[in-house]
Amino acid sequence: MDRQKFRDRVYKEFQDFYTARELLIIQGIRKGMKSFAIADSLNISKLTVDTHRKNILLKSNCANKEQLLKFCKRNGIF
Numbered sequence: 001m002d003r004q005k006f007r008d009r010v011y012k013e014f015q016d017f018y019t020a021r022e023l024l025i026i027q028g029i030r031k032g033m034k035s036f037a038i039a040d041s042l043n044i045s046k047l048t049v050d051t052h053r054k055n056i057l058l059k060s061n062c063a064n065k066e067q068l069l070k071f072c073k074r075n076g077i078f
Helices: 003-010 020-030 035-042 046-060 065-074
Strands: none
Touching: 020 035, 020 046, 020 065, 035 046, 046 065
C-alpha cells in the first residue's frame, strides 16, 4: 500500500474536520502569525479571525495554540 493511501485511511476521521477557512487560520497560527496578521493576509477582520480561533479550539477540545498544533499534527491535519 502506498504511503498516501495509508495516511488517508488512518486519518479519514479528521479529513473534513475543519472548514477551508479554519485551515487557513490554522496555517497562520502554525507560522506564528498573530490574529491581526492573519486577518490582513485573508482580507477579513481581526474579530472574524478571533471567532474562527475560538471555534477551532472548541472543535479540537484544546485550550491553547500549542495543544492545537499538537492535535493537528497527531491527527494528520497537517
